[in-house]
Each structure stands twice: as structure tokens, then as C-alpha cells.
Amino acid sequence: MDQSPPVLPELKNLRDSIDNIDAAIIHMLAERFRCTQRVGVLKAEHKLPPADPARETRQVARLRELASTAQLDPDFAEKYLAFVVREVIRYHEAAARELSEKAG
Template sequence: MTEQDHQKATRVLSELRQRIDGIDAELIALLAKRQRCVEQVIEVKRSVQLPARIPARIDEVLAHIRELAEDGNVEPDLAIAIWREMIEQFIAYEERRL
């Protein structure tokens, strides 16, 4: 690899990393938006005494995510793993608030 190739690769990596940082900021904004919805869910669940964990809903969400991932050309197992963790974190949050 020449010095010129190395410099070009370094520039491309820097640009790609900036794009990734921007995407990360968008993802955080979406998580904040999702959390605001969860806050409303908590209020409804509290009013009718529903538990934080509703297994049928979890299954429904994960099936939907798998479909979205497949349609969006995203590795479904990766999407499911991310959503499982997110769901568990939000359930824990709901349980603390309920």
C-alpha cells in the first residue's frame, strides 16, 4: 500500500465514521421518542393494572421486527438481538415505574 492509498483510506474512513456518528445521533433521538411512548404505555398499564411484561406483545413485536429486517435487507438475527435487549431494558424501566 502506498502512502497515497493510505491517506485516501484514512479520509474515506473518517467520512464514513462521521456518517456513522450522525446515524448514531438519529438512533438516540428515535430511542428518546420511543421512551416517550413507553411513558404513556406505563400510565395506561398503571391505570388498568397490567404488568410490564406481556409475552404475547413481545412475540408480536419481534415477529414484526424480523419482517421489517428481512424487507429492509438487514440481518434478521442482528435486528432481533438488538430488539430483545431494548425490550428487556424498557420492561425493566416499566417495572421500576409501575
């Protein structure tokens, strides 16, 4: 006989909401990366450095404040941003290399 309790309707509703939120996050990240890819191309075309430490510092402070206001751990928000920035810089470096190779 199955000893596990039946899944409560509220649990299913919460899981459905979580699934919807995850889908929205993925779509927002995709849009964010489309924008940052264009930034990478612009930086490469204008010979700007892939990283912008001053902007990153401002973004960390901004996201930590947003997280705090939203009752999310600011350290988590900072870790998220660090991960995203690493990926963005990696793309910007690749865009610069690609443009340099095309130029000759």
C-alpha cells in the same frame, strides 16, 4: 516516518455519516423510551401487567421481517428488540411499584 496511509476523503465522509446515523438512532431511542414510559404509567394506572408476551411475539416477527427486507440480520434485530423490551419491562415494573407506593 509515519507508515500509516492517509485517511481517504471517502473514509471521512463515511465516518461522518456513521456519526450522524448514531446521533439519529440515539434521538429515536430517546423518543421510543418516552413513549414506552407513558405506556408504563398507563399500564400501572390500569393495573395491566408490565409485559405483553403476545405483543412481544408480534413485534419479534415484525422486526425480523423488516430486518430481512432491509438486508439486516434478523437475529441481530431480534437481539436488539429483546434488549429494548427488557429495559421497557424494567421501567414498567418500576412505574407500577411507584404508583402502588403512592396509593398506599
